[in-house]
Each structure stands twice: as structure tokens, then as C-alpha cells.
Amino acid sequence: MVQDLGYLKETASQTAGPYVHIGLTPNFGGIAGVYERDLGSSMVNDETLGERITVTGRVIDGAGAPLKDAVIEIWQADATGLYNSPSEMRGAADPNFTGWGRCPTSAEDGTFAFETIKPGRIPFKDGRLMAPHISVWVVARGINIGLHTRLYFPDEGTANAEDPLLQRIEHRHRAETLVAGGQAPNYVFDIHLQGEKETVFLDI
Amino acid sequence: MSNTENRRPETGAFFQRDRDWHPPAFAPGYKTSVLRSPQKALLSLDNTISEITGPVFGHSILGELDNDLIYNFAKAGESAIGERIIVHGRVLDERGRAVPGALLEFWQANAGGRYRHKKESYLAALDPNFGGCGRTITDEDGRYCFRTIRPGAYPWPNGVNDWRPAHIHFSIFGHGFAQRLITQMYFEGDPMIWKCPIVGTIPDRRAIEQLIAPLDWASTIPMDARAYKFDIVLRGRRSTFFENRPEGN
Secondary structure, three states, X not given: OOOOOOOOOOOOOOOOOOOHHHHXXXXXXXOOOOOOOOOOOOOEOOOOOOOEEEXXXXXXXXXXXXXXXXXXXXEOOOOOOOOOOOOOOOOOOOOOEOOEEEEEOOOOOOEEEEXXXXXXXXXXXXXXXXXXXXXXXXXXXXXXXXXXXXXEOOOOHHHHHOOHHHHOOOOHHHHHHHEOEEEOXXXXXXXXXXXXXXXXXXXX | OOOOOOOOOOOOXXXXXXXXXXXXXXXXXXXXXXXXXXXXXXXEOOOOHHHHOOOOOOHHHOOOOOXXXXXXXXXXXXXXOOOEEEEEEEEEEOXXXXXXXXXXXXXXXXXXXXXXXXXXOOOOOOOOOOOOEEEEEOOOOOEEEEEEEXXXXXXXXXXXXXXXXXXXXXXXXXXOHHHOEXXXXXXXOOHHHHHXXXXXXXXXXXXXXXXXXXXXXXXXXXXXXXXXXXXXXXXXXXXXXXXXXXXXX
């Protein structure tokens, strides 16, 4: 026998279920008066630095239908490429930008929408710069463990071409699933859970 | 958002997720997963700054009753109907270290198994004094607690006669976006647990047992509320032995 390494096991994930709004966006879900506003519903204020953008999109299942009960969270750097996080060691991020947003998909047409700013570039582990990107996390009924992906920008062709993550996608046409459509300042990012247009999801 | 701990923040990459421990995306016993599961392999990526960092929330976001579901939706002088319980525990990482400043959000059905949600049509009645949502932030030792009523089981359209065991949904933020986790807590001794297709998405029985909160008699408040203890483990951070980090290992 040898010593036990002594690590604990991570708590297993379970689906967020169809009533995720009760917990994460109760005001959206029709439960008023418990929280003043839904957390993550606003990422910017009048003082936020950087180029204002909107990101809208849908999450689409394997039969082509948009999910009307998903919740999307995004996490991104500020306009200079710094994160508003205690683990950010490179400097202080814009105090007027949270970097984190949360939005449920609409019960009518399944769209989500974020008002944010375009993020700056961030170094990869080896110092190469990554292209501007937004980290995206999707939960919903039927999704047993939250899905991570990234949104890149269609007007950053040069930066995208040298991005270490995009370069690692073996089937080159699949890299396009991470590049938003639309044009500045209104980007569109549809997330395909399954099938021919399946979005690249990450094990991070 | 603020840094709630005095000690130096950790900046290492997270341990890889054990995806044989978590439920797979495709678990056909849970029917909705069939069309909502990616079919292609995930792209593996050792953490960059984008994954190592994450939002951290200060206690200032919390209202006085945010962790009290018996009263946070109730009319003045009234309270939710059901078995009064305390749910408490610690948030730890895989190295056994406390995770302070972690935001926990939870939601649940009422005592009869009815959710306050417009898409919910189960014929059990709503409780006019129960909303079903709460949140709290762990203290310096990673501890949290909230008060609620024990939720009821409820039927759902999966198989002809599927019922969810009594459960409370948890959403947890650690310190990095890669730690983001949503799970469900079950109650000790509930025979429904082992019949549930959603529980059954988890392949390893030990991983299921980790989601079952034991009755915590020691913490039960006499003549008031019983207690259940539910510890949550988030991904740990790798020590960055050979990355040029001033704070060392």
C-alpha cells in the first residue's frame, strides 16, 4: 500500500432543470420582491470604458428548436484585457465593469441578449496573445453538466488566425462555430448543442 | 464585487474535471438530454487566465432575508407551510481547503412539490407565503447556512410515472469561472432517490451518495427546525510548481 493522495471528489453536477429561473433570475421568472434585481442583469454603467457592444443569440437543440428555458452566463475581460477578479494578478480591472453577466433565454423566441463591451486581448500561458473572446456557459433542462464555450469576433480576423485555442481545433470548419455573426456593435452568437453545426464545447 | 479573503488569492489552474464522475451529456433515461447533448468530443484546454479568474461577490449584495426561504416571500406575520429545516455545510475544494466568499444560490418546490413558475402546471397548490429562492455567501471558513421548508416530491413527464425525489437545486460560484457548478441536494433516507432518472444520469453510486445530505441531529434546533448538512466540493487548484509565480507553491 501507498499513502492516500487525500483529494476530495468534486460534487457531481446535475441539470439546472426547467425552473432554473426561480433561483437564478427570480424577477424574470415572475417572483418579485425577494431580490431587488436579478444578479448579472447589468454589466456596464455610464462610466465603463471601452466599445459598447450587444451580443444576442439562441441556443438550438439537435432538432433545430431554440431552447426557451436556458440560462447563459458570460465572463470576459475589460477593454484593456484585465479581469475583475481577485485572481487577476496583472493589474486592476475597470471598476465600472463587472465582467460577468447572466441572461435567461426568452420564453417566447429563445433569444438572449447582453449589453457589454468588447474585451481586450489576454495572454495565453506561453505569452502569445489570445484573440478577444468572451467565455460562455450554458445550463438548461436536459443539460447534465454546464457547457463551456467561447465567443470570438468576426472583425478580428488577424487575431483569430493566431489564437492558440482556435488553432487547436483540428477540423478547421468547426472553428467558425466560435466566431459570432453580425457586425460591430451588434454581434449574434447562436449556440448549436448538437448536429452538423454543433458548437465547439470546451473541457476547461 | 470584492475580495472577501485576506489571504493571497490562488492563481493556479484547476484540476481536470473527472468526467466519468459527473453525468455524461447524453443520458437517454433522462429524455431531454437526448437532443440537448453535444455529440462531438469536448476540446480540452489547460486553463488560461480566462478560466482561472471568475466573479466574486461581496456580502453587500445580500438582503437580510436572502437565506431564509420561510420568510423571504411571506406576508408580514406569516410564514411558509411545511417541515422547517436548516440546511448548512461547507464549501471546500478538492484539496480540502475552505472556499470563502463563494456565492450559493438555491431554489426548490414548496412542501407539496409545487414550483412557483409559470411553466409549472402540477395540481398541488402554491403556498402564498413561499417563493422558493434564496442565496448566501460562505464565510471565512467556507461555511454557509439557510432556513427553508423541506420540499415535496413531484411528478414530471419523462417516463409514464416518474417522480423527482425531494431536492434543492444549488448553483455555486467558486473563485474561477471553471469552477462554476450547478447540482441538486437530496435528503437522507428518501426511497425516491434510487428511482429517479436524473439522479441516475450519474454513473458512480459514490457520486450520488455525495449529493445526499444526512440529517444533522446535533445542529437541529429543539422545538423549531431540524437540520441537514450538505458539504459541497469544488475543483481544486493545481500548485504552480514550475510557473514563475512569486507566491511560490
